Amino acid sequence: MASPTQTPRPAPGAPAPQVNGHSAAGPADKPDPAAQGGAISPPPKLRRRPTLIALGVALVALGGAAAAWLTTAVGHTQGVLAVRATIDRGSLIGPADLVTARINTDPALHPVPADRRDQVVGKRAALDLAAGTLITPDSVTSATVPAPGQSLVGISLTPAQLPAQALRPGATVRIVQTPRAQDDPPPGAPTVTTALVVQAHLPADDGQVVIDVTVPAGDAAALAARAATGRVALVLDAGAR
Numbered sequence: 001m002a003s004p005t006q007t008p009r010p011a012p013g014a015p016a017p018q019v020n021g022h023s024a025a026g027p028a029d030k031p032d033p034a035a036q037g038g039a040i041s042p043p044p045k046l047r048r049r050p051t052l053i054a055l056g057v058a059l060v061a062l063g064g065a066a067a068a069w070l071t072t073a074v075g076h077t078q079g080v081l082a083v084r085a086t087i088d089r090g091s092l093i094g095p096a097d098l099v100t101a102r103i104n105t106d107p108a109l110h111p112v113p114a115d116r117r118d119q120v121v122g123k124r125a126a127l128d129l130a131a132g133t134l135i136t137p138d139s140v141t142s143a144t145v146p147a148p149g150q151s152l153v154g155i156s157l158t159p160a161q162l163p164a165q166a167l168r169p170g171a172t173v174r175i176v177q178t179p180r181a182q183d184d185p186p187p188g189a190p191t192v193t194t195a196l197v198v199q200a201h202l203p204a205d206d207g208q209v210v211i212d213v214t215v216p217a218g219d220a221a222a223l224a225a226r227a228a229t230g231r232v233a234l235v236l237d238a239g240a241r
Contacts, residue, residue, distance in 0.1 A: 077102040079114035081135040087125045090169030090198060093140060095121050101134065110136050128168075145198055151220035152198065155227040155234070156208045162234040167200040167211060174235040175213070177226050193223045 082101040087093060098121070100114040111134040112120060123140040133139070146152045155175065167173070177191040195213035203209050211234065215223055226232050 077104055080111035081114055081117060081120060082111075083129045083131055083133045083135065085131050087129040088169045089125050089128050090145075091125050093120055093123055093125060098135070103134075109134070112136060112139075125169075128170075146214045149217055150214045151217045152212060152214050153195070153220055153224050153227065155211050155213060155223075155232065156230075157211060157232070157234060158208060159203075161232065162209065162211070163236050165236065167197050167234075167236065169197055169199055171197040171236060173197055173213065174237065175215075175223060175227070176233050176235055178231045178233050180231065191222075191226070193219050195223075 079100045079102055081098050084097055084099045087097055095117070098117060103109070103111070120135055120140055123142055124145070126139055126141040129135075129139060161178075173195055175193045175195055179186055193215055195215045198212040198214055201210045201212070
């Protein structure tokens with residue numbers, strides 16, 4: 001005898017009983033849309049973002065413009081001569097003193113083209129040329145040493161007869177006559193010859209340093225005679241070049 005609260009089980013193949021107008025079938029009894037040929041919902045549509053698209057287009061355009069500018073800039077560079085290491089005024093310029101640099105053309109600059117290296121090598125620096133300086137026509141000179149009316153004199157000095165500071169080509173110095181080692185200082189002003197340093201050579205094995213100077217041709221003989229006695233000293237004044 002069935003309980004009054006128990007719902008009778010339907011017979012196999014019979015439709016599910018109705019409860020308040022609705023089927024009492026459980027989740028397992030729900031029909032499969034795919035099995036019944038029902039349509040599947042399409043995937044959601046992607047939203048387009050005009051701002052991001054515009055930004056991407058702008059970045060591509062900017063990259064193209066930058067590439068075009070770089071190509072144009074590189075295409076307008078030219079090879080010019082520059083200084084590898086510092087060259088003092090008056091020094092001879094050798095092949096190892098020069099390097100090739102590439103710069104953008106500028107009407108305000110007048111550098112010497114790299115293919116004119118042979119026109120610079122063998123000349124003298126007309127002024128002090130720091131490392132990296134571009135060579136211009138005004139940087140070099142073809143003036144011979146000694147110049148007309150001048151004479152070149154070599155003076156051999158000990159370290160005690162010249163300043164410890166290195167002498168640079170183009171420096172103006174005074175060659176002062178000195179007394180013998182045992183003599184008293186001269187009562188009057190010593191004999192002085194103004195000269196221009198051409199080159200200071202490296203010290204020899206005996207420590208002597210040879211300084212090449214140019215002086216007026218009329219003073220060359222007297223200076224050479226005094227220098228031969230070793231009774232001279234070289235003075236570099238403040239502000240002298």
